[in-house]
Amino acid sequence: MQTHHLILGVFSLLASLSSYAEKTPMQWLKGMEQAHQQLNFKLPLIHLERDHVQTYAFEHGQVDGEEIVYIASLSGPVRHSYRIDDLVTYVEPETKPYSINAKKIVGPSPMKFVGKLEQIKRNYSITALGKGRIAGRICQLIRLKSKDTHRFNYILWLDQQSSVVLRYDLFDLENNLLEQVQAVGLNISEQPSENLIKLKNARRIDASATTPSGEQRWRLSWTPPGYTQQSRDNHRLMITAQNVDYMLLSDGLSDVSIYVAKAGELPLPEKALTKNGISMANHRQGNVDVTVVGRIPYDTALQISRSVKAN
Amino acid sequence: MANNKETLSSFIDGEELSSDALFKALDEAPELAQTFERYHTIGDAMRDEVSPAFDLNFADSVAAAIDAEPTIIAPKQTADKKVKSVKPKAAEVIPFFGKLGQYGIAASVAAAMVIGVQQLDNSPSETQQHFPVLQTIPTGGYASPVSFQAAPQNGLSKELKQQQRIEQQRRMNAYIKDHLLQQRLKSQSEVEQPE
Numbered sequence: 001m002q003t004h005h006l007i008l009g010v011f012s013l014l015a016s017l018s019s020y021a022e023k024t025p026m027q028w029l030k031g032m033e034q035a036h037q038q039l040n041f042k043l044p045l046i047h048l049e050r051d052h053v054q055t056y057a058f059e060h061g062q063v064d065g066e067e068i069v070y071i072a073s074l075s076g077p078v079r080h081s082y083r084i085d086d087l088v089t090y091v092e093p094e095t096k097p098y099s100i101n102a103k104k105i106v107g108p109s110p111m112k113f114v115g116k117l118e119q120i121k122r123n124y125s126i127t128a129l130g131k132g133r134i135a136g137r138i139c140q141l142i143r144l145k146s147k148d149t150h151r152f153n154y155i156l157w158l159d160q161q162s163s164v165v166l167r168y169d170l171f172d173l174e175n176n177l178l179e180q181v182q183a184v185g186l187n188i189s190e191q192p193s194e195n196l197i198k199l200k201n202a203r204r205i206d207a208s209a210t211t212p213s214g215e216q217r218w219r220l221s222w223t224p225p226g227y228t229q230q231s232r233d234n235h236r237l238m239i240t241a242q243n244v245d246y247m248l249l250s251d252g253l254s255d256v257s258i259y260v261a262k263a264g265e266l267p268l269p270e271k272a273l274t275k276n277g278i279s280m281a282n283h284r285q286g287n288v289d290v291t292v293v294g295r296i297p298y299d300t301a302l303q304i305s306r307s308v309k310a311n
Numbered sequence: 312m313a314n315n316k317e318t319l320s321s322f323i324d325g326e327e328l329s330s331d332a333l334f335k336a337l338d339e340a341p342e343l344a345q346t347f348e349r350y351h352t353i354g355d356a357m358r359d360e361v362s363p364a365f366d367l368n369f370a371d372s373v374a375a376a377i378d379a380e381p382t383i384i385a386p387k388q389t390a391d392k393k394v395k396s397v398k399p400k401a402a403e404v405i406p407f408f409g410k411l412g413q414y415g416i417a418a419s420v421a422a423a424m425v426i427g428v429q430q431l432d433n434s435p436s437e438t439q440q441h442f443p444v445l446q447t448i449p450t451g452g453y454a455s456p457v458s459f460q461a462a463p464q465n466g467l468s469k470e471l472k473q474q475q476r477i478e479q480q481r482r483m484n485a486y487i488k489d490h491l492l493q494q495r496l497k498s499q500s501e502v503e504q505p506e
Contacts, residue, residue, distance in 0.1 A: 090495070102498040231497040238492075239485040248497045255497075257490040268479055278490075280483060293490040 025126040025142050029117055031163035032156070036060060036114045037067065040196075041164060042187040044074075047108040048180040049276040058110060058183075061192030063200040068192070070199060071105055081105045082199055108181045110165035112253065113156065119252030123147060123226040124154075132157055134166040135183045149173060150224035150300040151254050152277065162188060170277065173297050178277035218245055218260050222307035224300050226251040249294075249304075256294030256301070260308060263289045271298060281305040 023031070040061040047054045055074040062068075072080035077093045083105050091097040104111060113120065120126065129141035139157040146153055153175075157167035164186060170179040216232070223229075232247040245260040267289065268282035281301035283290045290308045292301040 088498070100496060100498065102495075104498055106495045106498055231493075235489075237485040237489045239488065240482055242482075242485070244489075246493065248493055255490075255494045257486075257493055259486060259489075264482060266475055266479060268483055272483055274487070278487060280486065291486050293486050 023140075025128045026117075026121070028128065028140055028142050028158055028163065029113070029120065029126065029156075032158050032165060033114050033117060035159075035163040036111055036165070038062065039162065039164065040189050040192045041162075042185075042189075042193060043110060043164070043166075043183045044185050045108075045110070045181055045183045048182070049178065051275060054108075056108065059193055059196055060111070061196040063192045063197055066200060068196045068199055069105060069109075069111060070196060071107065071109060081107070084200060084202075108179070110168070110181065110183070112168070113165065116252040119226070120144060123151060123251050123253075129155065131160070134159075135185050137161070137166065137186060139166055148225055149297055150226065151251055151296055152178065154253070159186060162186070164188075170295075172277055178295070217311055218247075218308055219311055220247070220258070220304065220307050221309045222303065223249065224251075224296075224304065227254075227256065230255075254294060254296050256292060256296055256304065258304060258308065259289075259291040259293075261289050261291070263287050270302070273298060283308075 041059070043058040043060075045056050045058055047056060054076070057070070057072045057074055059070040060068070066085050067083070069083040070080065071082070072078075079092045081088060081090045083089075083102070086101055086103055087099050088102045088105050089097060089099040103115065124144040124146055127143050127145065129143050132139045132141050134157050138160040140160055142156045142158060144154040144156065152173065153171045155169045155171070156165055158164065159166050166183040166186060168181050169177055172178055220229075227249040228251075230248045230250045232245075234243065234245050236243055242261050247258040249256040249258065263284060263286075267284045268280075268291065270282055272280040272282075277295045279292075279294065279296055279298040279301045281292045281298060281304070283292075283302070283305035285308065290305045292305040294301060
């Protein structure tokens, strides 16, 4: 009888072990989100795109109940940005530092997926791929495969112990690598770093940034599934000083800009692609030019450009 | 010579350059080598002061370093911008009231982002001869050279004169750059999922 109990015990132990090992992909992502919100950590990382390599220092911490994120380039001109709760500040050469009320720093950041789980669940099928090793640590690979052809695919490498994102890869629909962000170390600490504590004490200015909402002369007769309108306005482009009616769509991970402008002398090429995966679709409609730009499949950009209708 | 100094400055700023060209130039011109050393001194001063993320007072020391080196003829734009545009105070939130407010930021970010664009068409060898290879340094303030591979959908591009192509590039460039900027500016209004 005792043996029987023992065997049962062993079985239940095995069961709990295997259930630990078989965390669902969604549980991994939830763990990732928590880790990125709660832990104090430093992460030196490399950002790779075609023809481009840059190294960054990334730090995250909670200082007296405020979340602080810091990203700094480590080579070339000094650029860094930091977020204190909902205030993002960009410090770069050639421009006065400025802040924007925002919940994320735009750029290569392991925080990219935090706060986006609902949208990720809606737009991607999420699967566990197996194990890998990054920064000397064992990682669980999680693949985000788009449910349709309107966005690119990701593979996330989550630290097995802490669930911190140690690497993510962005692939186009033909599985060409467009971007890779990879940590070369992970330093988790009890206390936030001195750097973050000092940042918290940096002078704070109330942010009241709002963009004017534009006259709505255009609408989309089709929006790719999963994307919603984030913002619209009229503004001017730099370089050409052209006035545009502007709309921004986002699915949480990808942003798409839509421009309607007075037709130029020459139509722009219908298709332009950058090496790091930004697609541009140009479409002339009567006396206006529609331009769609984003890191999305070209065909989706084209379809959006054709769905712009006058109100 | 002036050109060489620009090359120097770019090299030190970490822009992509053939170092062969630089080293050759250094060999040929001893006075350039001295300049090289001085540039590095200034660079060191900047980096030392700047490394703490939050310290926005580094402009003073940069200005001082530049003042202290009157013989340096750094490419003018670079030196002037650094002194003038980076004010020694904390970041300010710029209210985007109206088009002009936004344009103000756009203009400044622009300087940091895009140098240009390469557009390829059906005859790449010809294009490469006629078009300078240019770079885009996009968003997040994160430099990333980008070049275009534009595949014309009709025969039009072939017939375009060079000037017209350059104008097209300029316009496309403006859109890409604006997209990168708007991603930042509009992230404030992004709908966040409840956590």
